[in-house]
Amino acid sequence: MIRFKYKGRSFSSAQSLASAVQRDLQSAYEQRVRQAAGASGLSVRKTTGGVEVSGNAANMERFYNRLGR
Numbered sequence: 001m002i003r004f005k006y007k008g009r010s011f012s013s014a015q016s017l018a019s020a021v022q023r024d025l026q027s028a029y030e031q032r033v034r035q036a037a038g039a040s041g042l043s044v045r046k047t048t049g050g051v052e053v054s055g056n057a058a059n060m061e062r063f064y065n066r067l068g069r
Contacts, residue, residue, distance in 0.1 A: 036066040 004011040007024070011017040033051050037044045040063040042055035053063065 033067065036063055040066055 001012055004014070004017050006017055006020060009020065011020070030046070030051055033053065034044050037053050037055075040055070041059045042053050042063055045052045045054070053060075055063070
């Protein structure tokens with residue numbers, strides 16, 4: 001049996017390891033988008049399709065620049 005360790009947790013199934021990694025990547029993505037949007041003066045809403053960012057054009061440009069870093 002092969003055991004994997006990821007962030008202190010042990011996994012014996014590659015499928016459960018993949019789902020844990022996917023959850024971590026998704027939460028990191030959402031956190032980064034929320035930080036960039038908040039610093040740019042935009043509002044963020046979580047939807048079933050992901051994250052929706054809304055605001056005016058000038059703030060959106062600041063958001064894109066901040067997110068690209």
